[in-house]
Amino acid sequence: MKFNKNDEAVSPVIGVILMVAITVILAAVIAAFVFGMAGGISNTKSVAATAQQVGGDEVQVTYQGGQDNVDVLSIIATVEGTTSTNPQVMGNTVGSALVFNGDFSGRDHVVVTAVFTDSSRQVILDTYV
Numbered sequence: 005m006k007f008n009k010n011d012e013a014v015s016p017v018i019g020v021i022l023m024v025a026i027t028v029i030l031a032a033v034i035a036a037f038v039f040g041m042a043g044g045i046s047n048t049k050s051v052a053a054t055a056q057q058v059g060g061d062e063v064q065v066t067y068q069g070g071q072d073n074v075d076v077l078s079i080i081a082t083v084e085g086t087t088s089t090n091p092q093v094m095g096n097t098v099g100s101a102l103v104f105n106g107d108f109s110g111r112d113h114v115v116v117t118a119v120f121t122d123s124s125r126q127v128i129l130d131t132y133v
Contacts, residue, residue, distance in 0.1 A: 051076060053129040055114040063108055063133055065116055069098035072120070080117045084108070
């Protein structure tokens with residue numbers, strides 16, 4: 005008796021197995037990348053401040069509070085590079101104001117940053133007055 009060896013079926017089976025393996029590995033890599041990125045996202049706190057120019061020699065920054073007011077430790081305001089920290093703005097001291105005196109041009113850059121109890125910082129106002 006003579007047996008003929010037929011190798012035609014081996015190649016398609018190996019090809020299908022390799023394609024399934026590549027698909028599974030690719031799906032695992034993409035899932036690890038997508039789920040790994042979500043871990044670095046932090047929650048944005050909701051508090052606000054306003055700034056206005058009073059006359060030509062004062063800029064007044066007022067803390068308005070917000071949903072996350074109880075988490076605020078202090079407010080740091082900067083007007084054209086002059087920095088002031090108001091440690092009295094603690095928790096729910098809404099309406100506290102910082103007044104900057106100087107020769108302001110009417111187009112002065114104001115940046116207000118809130119420092120929170122979890123040691124995070126967030127810019128709550130970035131404007132020109």
